[in-house]
Amino acid sequence: MAKGKITPEFKILRDMEKCVSCQVCHRVCSNDAHLYDRETGVVTSEDSRCVGCHFCENLCPTGALGIRRNPSEIKLNALWSGRAVEDIARQSATGGVLLTGMGNDRPFPVYFDHLLLNASQVTNPSIDPLREPMELKTYLGGKPDRLEVKEGQTREKVLKSFLSSQIPLETPILFSAMSYGSISLNAVKSLAMAARESGTLWNTGEGGLHPDLYPFGPNLVVQVASGRFGVHKDYLEAGAAIEIKIGQGAKPGIGGHLPGEKVTEEISRTRMIPEGTDALSPAPHHDIYSIEDLKQLIYALKEAVRYRKPVGVKIAAVHNVAPIASGIVRAGADFVVIDGLRGGTGAAPRVIRDHVGIPIELAISVVDQRLREEGQRNRASLIAAGGFRNSADVVKAVALGADAVYVGTAALVALGCHVCQKCYTGKCNWGIATQDPYLTKRLNPQIGARRLVNLLRAWSLEIKEMLGGMGINALESLRGNREQLRAVGLGETDMRILGVKPAGEAW
Amino acid sequence: MKKIFIHEEYCMNCRLCEVHCIVQNSKTRNIIKAYKGESPKPISRVLVEEQGYLSFALQCRHCEDAPCLDACITGAMHRDPDRGAVLADEERCVGCWMCIMVCPFGVISRNVEGKRVISKCNLCQGEEIPVCVKNCPNEAIVFEEEK
Amino acid sequence: MNREGKAFSGEVIIRAITSLHERSNGLGGGFAGYGIYPDHKEDYAFHVLYETEESRKLTKPALEGNYQLIQEEPIPTRQIDAVQNPPLVWRYFLRPRLERRISSVESEEDFVVRTVMEINQKKEGVFVASSGKNMGIFKGVGYPEEIADFYRLEEYRGYLWTAHGRFPTNTPGWWGGAHPFGLLDWSVVHNGEISSYGTNRRYLKNFGYDCAFYTDTEVVTYLFDLLHRKHQMAFPLVANILAAPLWDEIERMEDKEFYQFLRAVYGSALLNGPFAVIAAHNQAMVGLNDRIKLRPLVAAEWQENLYIASEESAIREVCPDPDRVWAPEAGEPVIGYLR
Numbered sequence: 001m002a003k004g005k006i007t008p009e010f011k012i013l014r015d016m017e018k019c020v021s022c023q024v025c026h027r028v029c030s031n032d033a034h035l036y037d038r039e040t041g042v043v044t045s046e047d048s049r050c051v052g053c054h055f056c057e058n059l060c061p062t063g064a065l066g067i068r069r070n071p072s073e074i075k076l077n078a079l080w081s082g083r084a085v086e087d088i089a090r091q092s093a094t095g096g097v098l099l100t101g102m103g104n105d106r107p108f109p110v111y112f113d114h115l116l117l118n119a120s121q122v123t124n125p126s127i128d129p130l131r132e133p134m135e136l137k138t139y140l141g142g143k144p145d146r147l148e149v150k151e152g153q154t155r156e157k158v159l160k161s162f163l164s165s166q167i168p169l170e171t172p173i174l175f176s177a178m179s180y181g182s183i184s185l186n187a188v189k190s191l192a193m194a195a196r197e198s199g200t201l202w203n204t205g206e207g208g209l210h211p212d213l214y215p216f217g218p219n220l221v222v223q224v225a226s227g228r229f230g231v232h233k234d235y236l237e238a239g240a241a242i243e244i245k246i247g248q249g250a251k252p253g254i255g256g257h258l259p260g261e262k263v264t265e266e267i268s269r270t271r272m273i274p275e276g277t278d279a280l281s282p283a284p285h286h287d288i289y290s291i292e293d294l295k296q297l298i299y300a301l302k303e304a305v306r307y308r309k310p311v312g313v314k315i316a317a318v319h320n321v322a323p324i325a326s327g328i329v330r331a332g333a334d335f336v337v338i339d340g341l342r343g344g345t346g347a348a349p350r351v352i353r354d355h356v357g358i359p360i361e362l363a364i365s366v367v368d369q370r371l372r373e374e375g376q377r378n379r380a381s382l383i384a385a386g387g388f389r390n391s392a393d394v395v396k397a398v399a400l401g402a403d404a405v406y407v408g409t410a411a412l413v414a415l416g417c418h419v420c421q422k423c424y425t426g427k428c429n430w431g432i433a434t435q436d437p438y439l440t441k442r443l444n445p446q447i448g449a450r451r452l453v454n455l456l457r458a459w460s461l462e463i464k465e466m467l468g469g470m471g472i473n474a475l476e477s478l479r480g481n482r483e484q485l486r487a488v489g490l491g492e493t494d495m496r497i498l499g500v501k502p503a504g505e506a507w
Numbered sequence: 508m509k510k511i512f513i514h515e516e517y518c519m520n521c522r523l524c525e526v527h528c529i530v531q532n533s534k535t536r537n538i539i540k541a542y543k544g545e546s547p548k549p550i551s552r553v554l555v556e557e558q559g560y561l562s563f564a565l566q567c568r569h570c571e572d573a574p575c576l577d578a579c580i581t582g583a584m585h586r587d588p589d590r591g592a593v594l595a596d597e598e599r600c601v602g603c604w605m606c607i608m609v610c611p612f613g614v615i616s617r618n619v620e621g622k623r624v625i626s627k628c629n630l631c632q633g634e635e636i637p638v639c640v641k642n643c644p645n646e647a648i649v650f651e652e653e654k
Numbered sequence: 655m656n657r658e659g660k661a662f663s664g665e666v667i668i669r670a671i672t673s674l675h676e677r678s679n680g681l682g683g684g685f686a687g688y689g690i691y692p693d694h695k696e697d698y699a700f701h702v703l704y705e706t707e708e709s710r711k712l713t714k715p716a717l718e719g720n721y722q723l724i725q726e727e728p729i730p731t732r733q734i735d736a737v738q739n740p741p742l743v744w745r746y747f748l749r750p751r752l753e754r755r756i757s758s759v760e761s762e763e764d765f766v767v768r769t770v771m772e773i774n775q776k777k778e779g780v781f782v783a784s785s786g787k788n789m790g791i792f793k794g795v796g797y798p799e800e801i802a803d804f805y806r807l808e809e810y811r812g813y814l815w816t817a818h819g820r821f822p823t824n825t826p827g828w829w830g831g832a833h834p835f836g837l838l839d840w841s842v843v844h845n846g847e848i849s850s851y852g853t854n855r856r857y858l859k860n861f862g863y864d865c866a867f868y869t870d871t872e873v874v875t876y877l878f879d880l881l882h883r884k885h886q887m888a889f890p891l892v893a894n895i896l897a898a899p900l901w902d903e904i905e906r907m908e909d910k911e912f913y914q915f916l917r918a919v920y921g922s923a924l925l926n927g928p929f930a931v932i933a934a935h936n937q938a939m940v941g942l943n944d945r946i947k948l949r950p951l952v953a954a955e956w957q958e959n960l961y962i963a964s965e966e967s968a969i970r971e972v973c974p975d976p977d978r979v980w981a982p983e984a985g986e987p988v989i990g991y992l993r
Contacts, residue, residue, distance in 0.1 A: 160911065
């Protein structure tokens with residue numbers, strides 16, 4: 001009869017002393033985990049439907065609800081965890097690929113948690129960010145080694161063309177690519193509004209650009225992914241930069257998938273595909289089978305916007321990320337985005353998300369080092385992505401060599417996401433990873449943008465404090481400055497790859 | 508005059524506005540006691556209208572030329588000179604229901620279990636912000652000056 | 655510095671630095687003198703420190719392979735109690751063998767830079783303290799006045815002198831780590847700590863400068879060489895890179911696109927952290943503070959002489975009645991050019 005028990009992941013605890021049967025939980029849960037019995041007037045819960053998004057807990061006016069983890073009761077086994085056993089049960093029942101959302105949740109080492117920052121004392125004063133200017137401004141884009149005015153050019157022309165190829169950022173934190181389709185239009189609007197107000201950038205992801213969002217173009221990076229969804233001339237002109245997406249950290253080597261149910265009329269128009277059809281992004285770009293093909297696409301896009309916008313490339317962090325990045329810079333990219341192991345997604349096969357790729361800390365270190373060894377570090381800006389949880393992670397990434405950092409999961413958490421990893425169902429109660437009009441209403445872009453601006457502001461202030469502590473008052477003096485980092489609990493090889501000394505060692 | 512304005516695109520039909528209105532108009536102003544203890548349970552002056560995925564909270568509009576003011580036979584319905592709100596004096600109301608019949612928005616209710624008089628939003632007299640507005644989790648109703 | 659190029663005795667600088675005795679701790683002192691070898695004006699004068707006689711013998715082929723040896727001799731010293739176990743200090747007058755350049759594009763100076771870096775990195779127990787024409791750096795572990803005594807500095811005459819007393823913290827005192835730090839005819843003395851050292855060092859690697867000595871003064875020297883000599887920027891512009899104006903200030907400037915370009919392109923050359931440096935080469939002397947002026951620097955003029963020091967007392971020790979004394983602004987260089 002071979003069935004296999006699937007333990008509900010969560011248990012809904014309802015304190016009956018506090019529950020007043022106001023039915024708010026019953027009304028809002030998109031998974032129907034709360035049920036109202038009209039006859040008895042009592043609200044009950046169905047644990048197996050709960051995904052642990054905590055939306056009901058948030059709204060309950062008396063605090064009667066508690067969502068608790070419900071660990072599997074499979075006998076303790078260091079190898080055969082409850083999850084391993086239950087995954088097999090699921091797959092033998094369905095014959096399907098197990099899907100998931102958001103980023104890798106497995107206990108691979110988080111190198112950020114093994115890196116510590118310096119502070120200046122005695123020999124070098126720390127700088128007080130409340131009294132001294134602290135500059136986080138940075139420019140994205142490739143830079144020459146020096147000012148060269150060639151025959152037939154004027155100094156003014158060279159300067160103007162340089163500055164137009166650069167994107168100024170008020171803070172080194174950008175919003176990562178999250179497509180309209182994987183997230184709701186209200187979520188995208190929140191990101192766009194917050195990016196504009198904070199002087200940073202947001203990214204279309206693979207979803208094309210909705211007409212309502214064209215006014216936010218000056219703060220936008222438009223993505224050209226393998227499916228080429230929504231790519232037309234106005235689209236390319238709309239943004240401040242163009243990003244060719246070769247891969248992403250959550251699913252290196254495979255393409256994207258937006259199920260047909262999520263392709264509503266608006267999405268169909270924005271992505272330029274028929275309504276109700278699956279939006280499949282192929283694994284490779286079918287016109288890029290080698291590095292020279294990539295160079296052709298980069299220049300084709302530069303021609304299309306008449307060299308007035310930077311064109312960059314986004315790749316997943318894999319084993320050969322250093323030579324790949326080096327090749328990309330040589331192919332003419334103005335910026336390279338590296339998405340690490342912990343990068344998030346709206347939908348991916350769980351086994352790919354959890355087992356493919358390498359951590360971003362190592363990737364940034366080796367790419368930065370390789371580019372410097374080849375004397376071409378200035379030719380492109382490096383943007384790191386994948387699992388940045390707080391401002392300390394950002395500072396450590398810059399010290400390892402990144403020019404700026406993309407945050408995805410953190411931004412969604414600011415909008416309410418509780419990382420329940422069920423984005424692929426399209427039933428996100430927070431109104432983020434859904435197109436269901438009942439649910440998308442729940443994300444008010446005014447509130448969303450406000451929270452994102454707050455997040456960026458808080459992190460920027462913290463970064464200034466940390467910089468001041470290190471005796472640095474300009475972000476460019478931190479970029480690649482591995483001297484400001486020390487490692488704890490890492491082996492020699494790890495430290496060598498990161499280029500960081502062990503804590504306790506001075507100069 | 509500050510009024511309650513509706514942003515129906517953000518209403519999620521949770522009806523927390525109704526819950527808090529009930530509490531505000533209860534004797535104890537304590538949610539658990541109001542729901543479980545008080546009898547009759549107070550009624551909400553705000554009601555969420557819904558059709559499909561469209562929903563919004565609707566309460567007395569405190570109209571500039573309020574038909575209910577004219578219709579009231581006892582003068583129980585009167586205007587508050589400070590806030591400009593239309594208030595119902597429950598002591599004076601005799602339950603003729605004329606105001607309910609003339610109200611174009613249908614936002615006056617009959618309080619059948621209690622004193623058999625009408626029940627209507629009074630803009631939360633004594634509060635700075637009406638509790639429905641304060642507790643809406645998505646700012647689907649706001650309290651601002653008329654533009 | 656005597657801007658007319660008139661030489662004066664080393665005694666002057668010795669007196670000045672001695673007055674700042676309290677600022678050092680005896681673990682480093684040094685001097686740079688310009689115009690001290692008028693008889694060998696066209697030759698490169700290398701000052702080399704050797705730990706042992708062995709290392710000297712092993713280095714000789716490297717020098718002879720790349721240079722024509724005009725003259726070699728130990729630098730005259732006197733034995734004093736304060737300086738125990740000094741290394742062997744030698745000087746060489748050399749002419750580069752241009753046929754040994756790696757390509758016809760390599761300039762004479764780049765050739766010298768490359769060969770000096772090779773010696774410093776690859777040879778054990780050897781350190782090239784200075785490698786310029788008609789100048790030399792004299793330094794070691796000890797108070798500056800003791801070092802001056804050791805090297806018999808009072809016997810030299812030059813038109814530009816710099817001196818430094820060290821209170822080392824980050825690296826232990828060693829003969830090569832004292833200031834001034836030199837390359838070609840550059841000498842840099844530095845008070846402060848460069849917190850952007852890690853960034854600057856890796857930036858310089860892009861251009862072939864290998865920082866091997868874990869002293870932050872090294873990056874200052876190489877940055878001057880890169881920006882002024884190789885990228886041919888005048889000193890005021892170099893100052894705008896090393897002590898760049900704030901972005902807000904740039905917004906209000908007339909030529910703001912140029913300064914935005916400068917900062918965006920040369921951001922990794924920005925020196926962060928408190929510093930006061932005095933850099934010198936055959937044609938000029940430059941004093942510069944960090945952009946929020948966290949270390950003292952004072953300048954003065956008397957007739958054709960220019961004085962720069964950490965404290966006014968050092969200036970007044972040798973020039974009791976200057977025409978003008980001032981404290982330079984943060985990020986504003988003080989430059990004396992040889993006329």
